[in-house]
Amino acid sequence: MIDFPSRFAVVVPAAGVGKRMQANHPKQYLTLHGKTILEHTVEHLLAHPAIELVVIAVSDGDEYYPELPLAKAENVVRVAGGKERVDSVLSGLQYLSQHYAHQYPWVLVHDAARPCVHQADIEQLIEQCQTTNQGGILAAPVRDTMKRTHQDNGHVVIDHTVEREHLWHALTPQMFPLINLKSALEEGLAHNKAITDEASAMEAIGYSPLIVQGRSDNIKVTQPEDLALAEFFLSQSY
Structure with a gap:
């Protein structure tokens, strides 16, 4: 495994249009407490002393x-x-592999629309990945009863209840060796695999990422009703 560094870069994908938000511009540019969601997100990342660069x-x-x-x-x-x-x-x-491969052999990836991430969770992720020298993700345990469904005459009906004991909500940041993650994403795209997050790409090449339990208020702003919730959570973090 690649040696663990003391400083890191974070990739933030922010090219989405956020159609589900029903807004007149992308959700990452909606404003909360006088700043865009993207600005809150990046400020929270750079507030961690081990994070030097955000791409x-x-x-x-x-x-x-x-x-x-x-x-x-x-x-x-x-x-x-x-x-x-x-x-x-x-x-x-x-970009990182071309310019900073030696400086940042490990990389974090974080959603642009997750402005409520906590420093303690970032620290936990880095610490556990460092201790094990293994990539991992922040995740929150599923609390609600989960249902598997199917279509019946145009209606969604319950097929069966899914055991939630070993189910987790995948969050970000997710953290992996830069070269390995880049290769996993390239391979996944080349073979038209469904890549829902970085962990899924790593899983597809035989990697077993760590689960690091994070706070459930690390929400992703996706629906209009998420805005008020994110605004409240942010008000508690300042």
Whole structure:
């Protein structure tokens, strides 16, 4: 396994359009407490002393990012985002492998729309990955009863109840060796595999990522109702 460094870079895919938010611009640019969601996210990442660089993957036609102070920050780099999340992550990894492969042999990936991540969770992820020299992800245990469904005459009906004991909600950051993750994503795309997050790509090549329990308030802003919840959580963190 690749030696563990003391400083890290984070890739933040931010090229999505956020259609489910029903907003007139991408969700990462919606404002909470006077700052965009993206700004909150990046500030929380850079507040950790071990994180030195954030690489943000933004679509080429993005008209909002250039207006943010982030666009001029020395420890933030913009790269071209892709059509899908995996394409944006891979773009960030390619940039790091070309310019910082020796400096940052391990990398974190964090969703742009997760502005409520806590320093203690980032610390736990880094510490546990460092202790085991193994990649891992933040995750929260499933609390609700889970149902498997199927379609019946145009209606969704319950097929059976799923045992929740070993089920987890995958969160971010997710953390892996830069070269291994880049290869896993490239291989997954080449074989048209479904890549829902970085861990799924690593699993597909035989890797067993660690689960590091994180806070359930590390929510991803996806639906309109998530905004008020994120605003409340952020008000508690400042």
